[in-house]
Each structure stands twice: as C-alpha cells, then as structure tokens.
Amino acid sequence: MSAHKVTATQKQGNRMMTGAEIFVRCLIAEGVEVVFGYPGGATIGIYDALVDLSDIKHVLVRHEQGATHAAEGYAKATGKPGVVLVTSGPGATNTVTGIADAFMDSIPIVVFTGQVPLKLIGNDAFQEADIVGITRPITKHNYLVRDVRELARTIKEAFYIATTGRPGPVLVDLPKDVMAQKGLFEYPEKVELRSYKPVTEGHPRQIKKAADLINAAKRPVLYVGGGVIQSNASDELRKLAGILQCPVTTTLHGLGAYPENDPLALGMLGMHGTWYSNVAVQYCDVLIAVGARFDDRVTGKVEAFAAEAKKIHIDIDPSAISKNVKVDVPIVGDVKSVLKKLIESVQPLDTKDWLATIEQWKREHPLRYRSGEAIRAQYVIQKLGEITGGNAIVVTDVGQHQMWTAQFFHWVHPRSHITSGGLGTMGFSLPAAMGASFGRQDLPVISISGDGGFQMNSQEMATIVEHKLPVKIFVINNGFLGMVRQWQELFWRRRYSHVGLHNPDFVKLAEAYGCTAYRVRQSSEVEEVIRKALAHKDGPVFVEFVVVQEDNVYPMIPAGQTVNEIIDVPEPVTKASDGAPEDALMTVAKGQHISTTKEIQQ
Amino acid sequence: MTHTKDADQGTGESNNGEHLRRHTISVLVENKFGAFNRVAGMFAAKGYNIDSLSVGPTEEEAISRMTIVTRGDDQIIEQITKQLNKLIDTIKVVDLTFENFVERELVLVKVQATQSSRSEIMQIAEIFRAKVIDISPKSLTLEATGSQQKVDAIIKMLKPFGIKELARTGRVALKREFQGEV
Numbered sequence: 001m002s003a004h005k006v007t008a009t010q011k012q013g014n015r016m017m018t019g020a021e022i023f024v025r026c027l028i029a030e031g032v033e034v035v036f037g038y039p040g041g042a043t044i045g046i047y048d049a050l051v052d053l054s055d056i057k058h059v060l061v062r063h064e065q066g067a068t069h070a071a072e073g074y075a076k077a078t079g080k081p082g083v084v085l086v087t088s089g090p091g092a093t094n095t096v097t098g099i100a101d102a103f104m105d106s107i108p109i110v111v112f113t114g115q116v117p118l119k120l121i122g123n124d125a126f127q128e129a130d131i132v133g134i135t136r137p138i139t140k141h142n143y144l145v146r147d148v149r150e151l152a153r154t155i156k157e158a159f160y161i162a163t164t165g166r167p168g169p170v171l172v173d174l175p176k177d178v179m180a181q182k183g184l185f186e187y188p189e190k191v192e193l194r195s196y197k198p199v200t201e202g203h204p205r206q207i208k209k210a211a212d213l214i215n216a217a218k219r220p221v222l223y224v225g226g227g228v229i230q231s232n233a234s235d236e237l238r239k240l241a242g243i244l245q246c247p248v249t250t251t252l253h254g255l256g257a258y259p260e261n262d263p264l265a266l267g268m269l270g271m272h273g274t275w276y277s278n279v280a281v282q283y284c285d286v287l288i289a290v291g292a293r294f295d296d297r298v299t300g301k302v303e304a305f306a307a308e309a310k311k312i313h314i315d316i317d318p319s320a321i322s323k324n325v326k327v328d329v330p331i332v333g334d335v336k337s338v339l340k341k342l343i344e345s346v347q348p349l350d351t352k353d354w355l356a357t358i359e360q361w362k363r364e365h366p367l368r369y370r371s372g373e374a375i376r377a378q379y380v381i382q383k384l385g386e387i388t389g390g391n392a393i394v395v396t397d398v399g400q401h402q403m404w405t406a407q408f409f410h411w412v413h414p415r416s417h418i419t420s421g422g423l424g425t426m427g428f429s430l431p432a433a434m435g436a437s438f439g440r441q442d443l444p445v446i447s448i449s450g451d452g453g454f455q456m457n458s459q460e461m462a463t464i465v466e467h468k469l470p471v472k473i474f475v476i477n478n479g480f481l482g483m484v485r486q487w488q489e490l491f492w493r494r495r496y497s498h499v500g501l502h503n504p505d506f507v508k509l510a511e512a513y514g515c516t517a518y519r520v521r522q523s524s525e526v527e528e529v530i531r532k533a534l535a536h537k538d539g540p541v542f543v544e545f546v547v548v549q550e551d552n553v554y555p556m557i558p559a560g561q562t563v564n565e566i567i568d569v570p571e572p573v574t575k576a577s578d579g580a581p582e583d584a585l586m587t588v589a590k591g592q593h594i595s596t597t598k599e600i601q602q
Numbered sequence: 603m604t605h606t607k608d609a610d611q612g613t614g615e616s617n618n619g620e621h622l623r624r625h626t627i628s629v630l631v632e633n634k635f636g637a638f639n640r641v642a643g644m645f646a647a648k649g650y651n652i653d654s655l656s657v658g659p660t661e662e663e664a665i666s667r668m669t670i671v672t673r674g675d676d677q678i679i680e681q682i683t684k685q686l687n688k689l690i691d692t693i694k695v696v697d698l699t700f701e702n703f704v705e706r707e708l709v710l711v712k713v714q715a716t717q718s719s720r721s722e723i724m725q726i727a728e729i730f731r732a733k734v735i736d737i738s739p740k741s742l743t744l745e746a747t748g749s750q751q752k753v754d755a756i757i758k759m760l761k762p763f764g765i766k767e768l769a770r771t772g773r774v775a776l777k778r779e780f781q782g783e784v
C-alpha cells in the first residue's frame with residue numbers, strides 16, 4: 001500500500017491497542033477504501049474505533065443485505081474485494097443472501113460480523129446466532145476469532161482466500177470481548193497456508209493437448225464465462241479468437257469479456273441466448289470453455305450439449321471441471337496465464353465456411369422484438385446501448401428485464417455488466433449499483449430493476465441519495481413478476497397465480513427519498529429521458545419506464561431441453577381491424593453493425 | 603437392540619441400479635475449529651454417501667486424519683475428492699482404493715451371556731482374537747479389531763446370543779509401505 005500507510009503502521013508498532021483498533025488498522029493496511037456496514041451492540045467497540053481512524057470510508061447502508069450486495073457490486077466493478085461490517089444475530093443473518101449470492105457467482109467479499117462475547121457463545125445470548133455454522137456451506141471459508149493475537153493474521157488470510165484462486169466470500173466472526181482485548185498490531189506481509197495453494201499455471205501437457213485439438217478444428221467455438229473477466233484476460237481472449245478466427249459466445253457473466261461489435265461475437269448462449277449461439281454450440285466440433293462452469297441454464301439437457309464436440313475446459317477450480325459435463329481436455333489454471341501459453345501453441349485456422357454459415361444464421365435468426373407506441377423493455381435497453389455506446393456499467397436485477405438487458409445492450413467492456421446469475425437474487429441491482437458507483441467514477445453506473453425486485457432493496461435509495469451517488473436508477477415496470485408470469489403463460493396454461501403487482505407510485509417514492517424522478521409511457525419519450533438521465537449531474541436520477549405488461553423473453557430453450565426445442569419470437573398475430581398501426585419488427589444480431597437496427601426501424 | 607447399518611458388500615446398488623464402488627479416502631486436515639464440520643457438512647450438502655467416518659489426531663499435533671468410507675460411481679468419487687481438496691483446511695486427500703492399504707476397525711459388543719452360553723461366547727472370542735473387557739452375571743463385553751469383514755463376521759456370530767449394545771469406530775486406514783504379505 002501507499003508509503004504513508006506503512007509508516008502509520010510502523011509508528012503504532014509496539015503500542016498495545018484493542019482488538020477493535022487492530023481490526024480497523026488491518027483494513028487500512030489491506031488497502032480497503034470503503035466498508036459497507038451497519039452497527040449494533042456487538043460491534044459498538046469497532047464502531048468506536050472508526051471515530052478516530054477515519055482513513056476508511058464507512059457507508060451506512062439501510063439494510064445489511066444491501067451491504068453485502070453493495071460489496072459484491074464494488075468487487076465486480078473494480079476487481080477488488082468488497083468489505084462488509086455488521087453486528088451479531090440479525091445483523092449477521094441479514095447478510096446471508098448476499099453471501100450466498102457471492103458464493104454462487106464467485107465474488108470476492110469479506111464479511112465481518114460481530115459476535116457475543118466468547119464466554120456467552122452457545123448460551124442463547126442476546127443477539128447470538130451461529131453465523132459461522134449458518135454460512136459454512138455458502139462461504140469459501142469462515143473464521144471465529146478466539147484470541148486477539150490471531151486477529152491480524154486471520155484478517156490477512158480472509159482477504160487472501162477471498163481474492164485468490166476461485167474468488168468467493170469469506171466471513172470473519174468477531175466476538176465482542178476479543179475485540180476489547182489488548183494486543184499488538186502487526187499485519188503480516190504475506191500468507192503461507194500449506195493447505196491452500198491455488199494452481200494458476202496450466203499444465204504444459206494439457207495445453208499441448210488442447211492446442212492439438214484446436215489446430216485440427218473445423219468448427220470451433222469459444223464458450224466464455226465470468227472467469228475471463230475475473231482473470232482480466234479479455235485481451236488474451238481477443239487475441240486467441242483473432243488468430244483462430246473462432247466465434248465467441250459468452251455466458252451471462254461473460255458479457256463484456258468479448259466486444260459485441262466484433263464480427264466473431266455471437267452474444268449470449270443458453271436458455272435465453274441468441275438462436276445462432278446455441279446452434280453454433282450444437283454444431284461445433286471443438287468447444288473451448290474458458291472460465292465458464294457449464295451451468296444448467298447454459299447446457300439445458302446435459303447429454304445433448306455440444307454432443308458432437310471435443311471439449312476443452314480452462315478453469316481455476318478443479319471441482320468445476322467435469323462436474324456437469326465430461327470434458328476431453330481439462331486445464332486447471334488461471335485463464336490469463338493459460339491463454340497466453342495457448343496463443344503460442346495454436347495456428348491460424350481456416351474457418352471461412354463455418355463463419356459464413358454463422359453469418360447466415362445471424363441474418364435468418366436475429367434477436368427480435370415488436371415495438372410500437374407502448375414501450376417495450378427491449379427498446380429501452382437497445383436505446384440505452386446505442387446512446388451509451390456500451391460505455392456504462394449496467395447492473396441488473398433478476399427477471400425478464402435482466403434477460404432483455406443481456407440480449408439487447410451493447411456489451412463491449414469487461415466489468416460493464418453486473419448481475420446476480422447463480423443465485424438469481426431479486427433485490428440485487430440497486431445496492432450492487434451503489435457499490436459499483438463507490439468503486440468506479442469513470443463510467444456512468446446504471447441500475448436496471450423490475451418493479452418487483454426494486455422493492456426488495458429500495459431502502460438503499462436513502463443511502464444513494466445521502467452520498468449523492470450519480471447512479472441512474474431505471475425501473476422497468478410491467479406490473480408483473482414478469483419472468484414467473486412468462487413461465488405460467490408458457491408452461492402452466494396461463495393460469496396466473498400471484499404474479500400481478502400492486503405497486504406504489506414509484507416516482508413519488510423516489511422523490512420522497514430526495515431523488516429526481518421521471519416516468520415515461522411512450523416509446524417516443526424513451527430516447528430523450530435516457531439522455532436526460534445520463535446528463536444528470538447532481539446525484540442520482542430515477543426513471544420509471546411503464547412498459548407493455550405481457551411480453552416474453554425470446555428465444556427460450558425450456559429448462560432441461562435442447563436447442564431443438566428452442567422457442568423463437570412468435571410470428572405476429574394479425575391485429576383487430578381497428579386500424580392500429582402494426583408494431584415494427586426490430587432486430588439485432590450480435591457481431592453485426594448495430595446500425596442495421598436503425599435501418600429496419602425506418 | 604442396536605441396529606447397525608450393514609455395509610458389508612464391497613459394492614452397493616444405487617436406486618437406479620447404477621454400480622457404485624466403495625472407496626476409502628484418507629484426508630489430512632488442519633486440526634482447527636470447525637474442520638470436521640466442514641467435511642461432514644460438505645457430504646451432507648452435496649448428498650454424498652458416508653458409510654463410515656472416523657477422525658483423530660496424527661503424529662503431528664496440528665493435523666487430524668479423517669478416514670472416510672464412501673460409495674459412488676467414478677464421477678461422484680472424482681467430485682468428492684475435488685470437493686474435499688477444495689476445503690481450505692484440507693492438506694491432503696488420498697483415495698486409498700487405488701493403493702495397497704491396511705484398514706482396521708474396532709468394535710465393542712455387549713452380548714447376553716448366561717451361565718450356559720458364556721463359554722461358547724468366549725470360544726468365539728478366541729477364534730476372532732477378541733478380548734473380554736467386561737463381565738457381569740448376564741452379559742459379556744467383547745472388544746474386537748480387524749478388517750471390516752472380520753468385524754462383521756464376529757457380530758454375525760454373536761447375534762444369536764442376543765446383542766445388547768454395540769459400538770463400532772468406523773474404519774481407519776493407512777497406505778501400506780511393505781508391499782508383500784505380513
């Protein structure tokens with residue numbers, strides 16, 4: 001860390017201080033910029049130490065779930081670990097959803113929880129919860145600190161474990177009496193754990209085998225996941241794809257790892273992926289999985305997934321390999337380092353015919369939606385993509401709007417897309433966007449939620465307004481729990497069961513928090529309001545898009561099925577003879593020039 | 603009477619009739635708070651079988667050895683090994699099934715013993731090289747060690763007399779250094 005911090009550390013070298021003070025000094029030494037937290041009885045000593053040690057920015061969230069999502073958003077946007085500090089009992093249990101979310105999506109966060117004094121543990125003491133036990137299956141690792149002399153080393157280890165190998169959440173439980181004990185502050189320089197040594201270099205023999213397979217490929221596809229972004233390996237990926245002239249499809253978490261304005265881009269694959277990406281995977285002869293984990297939303301029916309292809313899998317976590325899909329050449333290692341080696345061992349391929357076939361698929365089956373006077377969510381997202389040119393950090397919630405954003409936004413930068421994929425946590429977007437905004441000032445941060453999910457953590461509006469964060473808060477209001485409604489429509493004979501939402505006046509709500517707010521209902525207003533929101537300088541801005549109520553996300557491969565069962569956008573139904581203008585058919589194909597959509601519009 | 607899970611077969615059939623092989627996995631873990639829970643919890647959370655699990659200190663104080671007997675097809679066993687390795691406290695995982703190894707289990711059996719049956723029970727004990735470690739007018743408690751098959755066999759022999767209580771340790775195992783017969 002910076003020089004002044006080292007000296008600050010040295011100066012305090014041999015003074016006895018409380019665990020609470022040691023704790024704060026450890027965070028400073030670790031280079032932590034911001035802590036998302038909420039105080040309580042068990043952490044009151046720590047909070048007292050924060051009064052004097054103000055090098056660290058503490059953000060008072062309005063709910064501990066918000067703190068964990070904010071830490072996730074910060075981590076995903078910056079690549080640095082997110083930090084949370086909450087009290088014992090309910091404070092700790094409120095972090096559980098965010099911890100599980102970070103675990104599923106491999107996000108480095110470190111969660112510090114207060115705990116009742118050691119001697120009261122197990123007594124059903126006031127605000128006692130066995131948070132170490134509760135979070136054992138949803139953390140990469142967790143600790144209960146039993147002695148102030150272990151505190152600094154434990155914190156060092158926690159950050160090390162969270163951020164290395166396959167990243168993930170680490171929880172450290174801090175009993176109140178331990179934090180009051182006195183000790184010396186000495187932050188270890190490095191960590192040596194004989195039981196934890198992540199492999200980062202791929203095995204040369206495996207890389208050779210992979211190169212041999214690739215060099216013989218006729219119809220290769222790169223299947224790219226969140227690991228590429230976590231490894232900061234987008235450049236290497238582009239290089240490899242370029243040499244091989246190999247089409248690239250990304251998972252939901254891989255969006256942004258490969259620029260979609262490149263002709264080799266196929267967009268997202270999987271349940272709601274593009275038609276052509278799924279078909280390309282179906283017909284490829286070599287599938288190169290890079291930092292992707294063969295999730296069931298990607299594979300559908302496992303036996304049918306890229307059934308003809310030889311499969312190469314690069315992943316830092318050995319347990320991710322051959323977990324769902326048996327692969328031919330596993331390579332355990334860090335994506336960046338493995339790709340560098342692989343680039344040296346492969347030769348340019350002649351994929352002209354393969355690319356021509358894919359081009360044709362793109363023309364025949366682009367992403368499509370019908371747009372008219374009433375706003376379609378897809379249209380909002382497409383416009384947002386065009387206006388920003390992809391130069392934004394877009395944070396989505398869970399549901400239809402999430403899938404439409406994945407499909408229709410213009411992804412060109414790594415770390416520009418943040419969402420809850422593995423756990424699918426509604427309520428993620430707003431606090432995660434808040435966290436991202438604390439970490440990144442270079443790009444506008446845009447939170448996109450559904451009307452359902454927004455209400456699951458809307459309390460963080462207060463935090464965002466308090467800190468005047470320039471977050472653009474978009475709510476796609478379709479009056480429904482849209483994604484569940486879609487399933488009920490398609491697979492449960494349209495028997496709608498508890499999916500209609502009786503919503504508050506979102507604009508008034510936003511205004512009550514002190515936020516500038518707009519509502520739009522017409523397609524013709526969309527572009528202007530987006531521009532206005534992006535130009536808004538003074539703190540957050542809120543926009544409610546009132547959209548068509550019943551619209552579906554297409555294409556869709558129903559859960560557990562294959563690309564043969566893919567449902568594409570239905571052909572337009574003939575309108576009643578009321579003279580209403582036909583909605584225009586809008587199309588987008590990833591990897592083609594976005595301007596084609598404009599031509600179709602006219 | 604105590605009911606013990608009979609895991610005698612070297613193989614087991616899963617519900618769908620798939621062939622599941624039995625594996626003895628030896629795991630060295632840091633002897634830290636919660637390490638045992640992590641291992642047991644991982645098996646529970648992932649739905650893996652545990653036939654037996656024993657844990658105790660090793661020659662090095664800071665390290666515990668767990669011996670886990672589990673069943674699964676190749677893919678499951680591969681995942682089990684990987685998941686064990688993934689736990690931060692795990693130092694080493696060895697699937698002894700692929701090695702030459704020695705395996706022992708200890709059992710304590712409290713068996714009903716009347717004046718007339720006592721000597722017959724003691725004969726059985728002798729054949730199995732079991733020790734009598736407690737005696738009362740109505741019972742005998744035996745201690746036997748051996749391979750799982752041997753332990754199963756003595757239990758089977760004692761069953762007709764009436765087993766009042768029984769405790770098994772589960773298997774412990776080590777890789778064999780001497781490759782010939784002892």
Ligand SMILES: Cc1cc2nc3c(=O)[nH]c(=O)nc-3n(C[C@H](O)[C@H](O)[C@H](O)COP(=O)(O)OP(=O)(O)OC[C@H]3O[C@@H](n4cnc5c(N)ncnc54)[C@H](O)[C@@H]3O)c2cc1C
Binds near residue numbers: 250251314422483
């Ligand atoms: C409503 C809904 C619908 C969805 N539909 C889709 C869909 O249509 N398509 C889709 O793709 N997803 C979809 N998802 C998301 C899906 O559930 C998964 O979260 C996602 O597919 C996983 O992405 P990933 O494979 O990139 O893995 P991630 O969860 O991002 O995991 C990253 C992988 O990379 C590895 N890794 C991490 N760092 C490194 C490194 N440095 N070096 C090497 N490897 C590393 C990790 O070990 C891990 O295996 C949907 C989610 C929701 C909520």
Ligand SMILES: Cc1ncc(C[n+]2csc(CCOP(=O)(O)OP(=O)(O)O)c2C)c(N)n1
Binds near residue numbers: 452453454481
């Ligand atoms: C916490 C949580 N509860 C329930 C669900 C199940 N679920 C998935 S999508 C969805 C509907 C989301 O509705 P909304 O936020 O309005 O978004 P839309 O789909 O309408 O865009 C629900 C209820 C979930 N993912 N997360």
Ligand SMILES: [Mg+2]
Binds near residue numbers: 476478
């Ligand atoms: Mg909705």
